[in-house]
Amino acid sequence: MNKVLISSVGVLAALLFIGIASVQTAIAADMEGIKSNNHDWAGSYPHQYGTWKKTSESDEITDLLKEKPQLAILWAGYGFSKDYNAPRGHFYALQSNQNTLRTGAPVDAQTGPMPTACWTCKSPDVPRMIQQDGELEFFTGKWAKYGHEIANSIGCADCHDSKTTELTVGRPSLQRGLESAGLDMQKVSETEMRSLVCAQCHVEYYFKKTDWKDAAGNAQVANVVTLPWANGMTVEGMESYYDTIEFKDWTHKISKTPMLKAQHPGYEIFLSGIHAQNGVNCADCHMPTIKVEGETITDHQIKGTLDQMMSTCLNCHDESPEQFKQILTRKLERKEQLMEITMNNLAKAHLEAGEAWRLGATEPEMAEILSDIRHGQWRWDYSIASHGSFYHAPEETLRILGIANDAAQSARIKLAKVLAKHGGIGYVAPDFSTKEKAQTLAEVPLQALVDEKLVFKKGLLKEWEQDAIKRGILDPETRKGMSDNTAYKK
Numbered sequence: 001m002n003k004v005l006i007s008s009v010g011v012l013a014a015l016l017f018i019g020i021a022s023v024q025t026a027i028a029a030d031m032e033g034i035k036s037n038n039h040d041w042a043g044s045y046p047h048q049y050g051t052w053k054k055t056s057e058s059d060e061i062t063d064l065l066k067e068k069p070q071l072a073i074l075w076a077g078y079g080f081s082k083d084y085n086a087p088r089g090h091f092y093a094l095q096s097n098q099n100t101l102r103t104g105a106p107v108d109a110q111t112g113p114m115p116t117a118c119w120t121c122k123s124p125d126v127p128r129m130i131q132q133d134g135e136l137e138f139f140t141g142k143w144a145k146y147g148h149e150i151a152n153s154i155g156c157a158d159c160h161d162s163k164t165t166e167l168t169v170g171r172p173s174l175q176r177g178l179e180s181a182g183l184d185m186q187k188v189s190e191t192e193m194r195s196l197v198c199a200q201c202h203v204e205y206y207f208k209k210t211d212w213k214d215a216a217g218n219a220q221v222a223n224v225v226t227l228p229w230a231n232g233m234t235v236e237g238m239e240s241y242y243d244t245i246e247f248k249d250w251t252h253k254i255s256k257t258p259m260l261k262a263q264h265p266g267y268e269i270f271l272s273g274i275h276a277q278n279g280v281n282c283a284d285c286h287m288p289t290i291k292v293e294g295e296t297i298t299d300h301q302i303k304g305t306l307d308q309m310m311s312t313c314l315n316c317h318d319e320s321p322e323q324f325k326q327i328l329t330r331k332l333e334r335k336e337q338l339m340e341i342t343m344n345n346l347a348k349a350h351l352e353a354g355e356a357w358r359l360g361a362t363e364p365e366m367a368e369i370l371s372d373i374r375h376g377q378w379r380w381d382y383s384i385a386s387h388g389s390f391y392h393a394p395e396e397t398l399r400i401l402g403i404a405n406d407a408a409q410s411a412r413i414k415l416a417k418v419l420a421k422h423g424g425i426g427y428v429a430p431d432f433s434t435k436e437k438a439q440t441l442a443e444v445p446l447q448a449l450v451d452e453k454l455v456f457k458k459g460l461l462k463e464w465e466q467d468a469i470k471r472g473i474l475d476p477e478t479r480k481g482m483s484d485n486t487a488y489k490k
């Protein structure tokens with residue numbers, strides 16, 4: 001370890017949370033004239049634009065339902081059991097959202113399963129539309145309402161003020177979230193902004209139902225993206241927040257549990273790790289400083305794997321690349337092992353609960369069991385849903401997984417008794433070892449979903465793109481060379 005470097009980042013860490021008055025930044029920036037068209041920035045900042053565009057190199061689809069079939073059981077009755085892939089580059093964020101079976105196949109602005117909120121972390125057109133229409137109008141209605149407006153994938157205006165290019169947070173959800181956690185938004189340091197721009201999206205959130213009246217006096221209901229941080233940013237704090245308001249994302253199709261879906265609490269879990277505590281921020285690892293044609297810039301090709309980031313790690317760590325990789329690989333294997341055990345126990349708990357209901361178990365008999373499943377799955381999901389969590393906070397990830405597994409086991413012990421009482425002694429949960437088997441158990445009508453999606457892609461989706469180009473919201477140049485991979489296309 002480089003001792004000088006560590007002590008200097010230590011000082012930064014100390015300053016970070018006190019806040020430094022002299023480096024107040026444009027957190028509540030003037031979002032007037034948001035330049036959401038990414039190509040508009042290319043002329044002034046060719047190297048940042050060029051490296052940003054390279055996030056398009058990460059375009060491969062990894063079908064996680066295939067790799068971890070348990071997932072389709074864990075999410076039965078919820079969109080994620082239909083289609084769920086590993087994250088790709090920011091260049092593809094919008095396309096991933098349009099292509100996923102989860103967003104369905106709307107035929108006009110009023111149809112489709114998802115609310116407008118599902119655009120929130122995909123595009124710089126989102127802060128633009130929030131500014132134009134107001135936040136409550138933006139969060140009212142179906143996803144398809146803004147299909148023709150949300151045209152650029154995550155880009156410059158998501159992280160930069162369009163006038164000053166200072167780092168900025170244009171999403172009100174994060175500003176409110178931080179305030180609810182007791183942070184003073186007027187005193188955020190420049191260093192902290194190198195994580196907060198990411199925390200606009202890489203955080204836990206839910207859609208808060210909010211009643212309001214539009215200009216014509218009509219009653220409306222908005223689904224407002226809200227960060228559940230009022231009781232703290234830990235897994236326990238957010239769980240108590242959700243439990244207190246008796247929130248559920250959905251009712252599990254097999255076990256009937258009122259479930260929570262962790263989104264991607266990447267920022268929160270990162271804060272609990274050794275790097276955050278030493279003042280290291282997201283951009284330090286994911287956006288290192290590089291030289292392009294003699295100019296020193298921030299690398300905007302945000303990368304997603306350890307291999308891609310190895311040289312950055314070795315700026316601060318002393319081991320040889322081989323040694324370092326070996327240590328990390330072994331650490332990762334330990335987490336994978338515990339994660340697999342936890343997922344299997346949770347999936348079996350759902351199926352065993354389903355059987356108990358079928359045999360006539362009563363609500364009082366099931367109440368504690370469902371509470372165990374709810375909390376166990378929330379913890380498992382929280383610990384891994386942000387993907388890089390293991391690198392961001394290894395101990396916290398393992399701790400939460402351990403508790404998640406304990407809750408799943410506790411549910412299963414209670415289930416064994418309930419099953420026995422109702423004549424289900426020796427019940428063995430059915431095989432869910434492939435995506436097909438698991439989706440069948442979860443009753444996912446895959447072929448029908450794919451068929452209607454393909455119709456949507458050829459029709460309405462194309463119209464949205466043409467419309468956005470015609471109105472100058474999207475420059476077709478930005479999308480040149482874009483692949484169109486999905487998990488379902490044959």
Ligand code: HEC
Nearest residue numbers: 058087088089092093096121158197198201282286303304
């Ligand atoms: C506007 C929302 C948003 C912002 C801001 C944002 N991200 Fe992302 N990020 C996403 C989404 C959505 C994906 C998944 C894209 C996909 O799968 O198509 C993603 C994917 C990623 C990936 C995976 C890339 C790959 O190739 O596998 C990494 C790493 C990442 N983000 C890091 C960051 C960091 C670091 C920051 C801040 C400097 C940041 N993100 C800011 C929304 C955002």
Ligand code: HEC
Nearest residue numbers: 041045048049052154155156158159165194197283297298
């Ligand atoms: C996910 C967030 C994110 C996105 C998207 C993003 N930037 Fe940046 N940008 C950063 C961060 C972080 C820095 C480093 C700022 C610092 O520490 O002072 C930065 C720095 C810069 C700088 C200052 C010079 C440098 O290279 O350090 C410029 C200019 C810039 N970005 C332009 C752009 C342009 C143009 C785009 C779109 C093509 C873009 N950025 C997209 C986060 C982002």
Ligand code: HEC
Nearest residue numbers: 006009274275278280284285309312313315316391394395
């Ligand atoms: C800006 C400097 C910096 C960068 C870049 C950096 N680290 Fe670290 N890392 C630290 C500091 C500081 C510590 C804490 C050292 C300590 O207290 O012993 C640390 C600790 C660690 C630890 C031990 C933590 C634990 O809980 O076991 C691991 C593993 C680690 N880093 C991996 C990585 C990886 C992987 C990368 C690249 C993706 C990376 N680091 C990049 C500064 C950095």
Ligand code: HEC
Nearest residue numbers: 087198202266267270275281282285304305306387388391
């Ligand atoms: C110490 C270096 C380091 C810091 C700091 C760091 N990350 Fe990471 N991050 C990594 C590594 C290494 C991986 C790759 C894990 C892997 O290979 O699976 C990763 C993975 C990710 C991924 C998943 C990528 C994928 O394709 O699965 C996202 C998203 C992400 N990080 C976002 C963030 C955000 C947001 C922050 C700040 C809150 C952050 N990271 C801070 C090292 C870091």
